Amino acid sequence: MSAGGKTILIVEDDPPSREVVRLAVSAQNHTLLEAATGLEGLQAAREQNPDLIILDVNLPGMSGLDVCRRLRSEGSRVPILMLTAKADTIDVVVGLELGADDYVTKPFEVRELMARIGAHLRRSEISSQEQTRDRFEFPGLTIDLGRRQVFRDGEEVNLTLTEFNLLALLASRPGQVMSRGELLRRVWGYEVEIETRTVDAHVYRLRRKIEPDAEKPTYIHSVPGIGYRFSG
Numbered sequence: 001m002s003a004g005g006k007t008i009l010i011v012e013d014d015p016p017s018r019e020v021v022r023l024a025v026s027a028q029n030h031t032l033l034e035a036a037t038g039l040e041g042l043q044a045a046r047e048q049n050p051d052l053i054i055l056d057v058n059l060p061g062m063s064g065l066d067v068c069r070r071l072r073s074e075g076s077r078v079p080i081l082m083l084t085a086k087a088d089t090i091d092v093v094v095g096l097e098l099g100a101d102d103y104v105t106k107p108f109e110v111r112e113l114m115a116r117i118g119a120h121l122r123r124s125e126i127s128s129q130e131q132t133r134d135r136f137e138f139p140g141l142t143i144d145l146g147r148r149q150v151f152r153d154g155e156e157v158n159l160t161l162t163e164f165n166l167l168a169l170l171a172s173r174p175g176q177v178m179s180r181g182e183l184l185r186r187v188w189g190y191e192v193e194i195e196t197r198t199v200d201a202h203v204y205r206l207r208r209k210i211e212p213d214a215e216k217p218t219y220i221h222s223v224p225g226i227g228y229r230f231s232g
Helices: 015-027 038-048 064-073 089-097 110-129 161-171 180-188 198-210
Strands: 007-011 031-035 052-056 080-085 102-106 135-138 141-144 149-152 155-157 177-179 220-223 227-230
Touching: 007 015, 007 038, 015 031, 015 110, 031 038, 038 052, 038 064, 052 064, 052 110, 064 080, 064 089, 080 089, 080 110, 089 102, 089 198, 102 110, 110 161, 110 180, 135 161, 141 161, 149 198, 161 180, 161 198, 161 227, 177 180, 180 198, 180 227, 198 220, 198 227
Parallel strands: 007 031, 007 052, 052 080, 080 102
Antiparallel strands: 135 141, 141 149, 149 155, 177 227, 220 227
């Protein structure tokens, strides 16, 4: 791999789609690993440690959702970008709940896909280099920024990289309302407003992990028509 490039794994059973992505990522100095089935993708993710995974939902044998579930259950925090058909909205929701960081609907625009890939790679790199030295303490909830760990009632909560970044950002501004657009920019790295359910799906997943009662949130409150507010 050339200096500065990243390793991206695409798990997609459609050769033309892989070829399009291969040309796009190579033009940006990245290396593309390819897998055509869920099992091959799971093995490649485990053995090659890619910097980002592009994961199709509909794969032969093991589905992309199952691959995502397996990787997250094993503790992997690699950014995962799901590919799904426009009509399969349920797959979008399920994929994000399983720990995917974002999604792109097919057929996709190459420029949009590369913009999202670039944003996630930048956020991942920034997070890995951050040397924070503080923590947030709230009743029943501790967020250790230096070690990138979260504890609920003393028990560690397993969060993905994106989930942690989202929670840390909200918790850093208790009482302040943050719009979905601002969260997309600061957590996902998007420079423009993108129509996506990603923020809401991640908040939903975070609540299930950190709230005493996800249906009656203690920490992350919805602000209708705007976004979310953290309360300690």
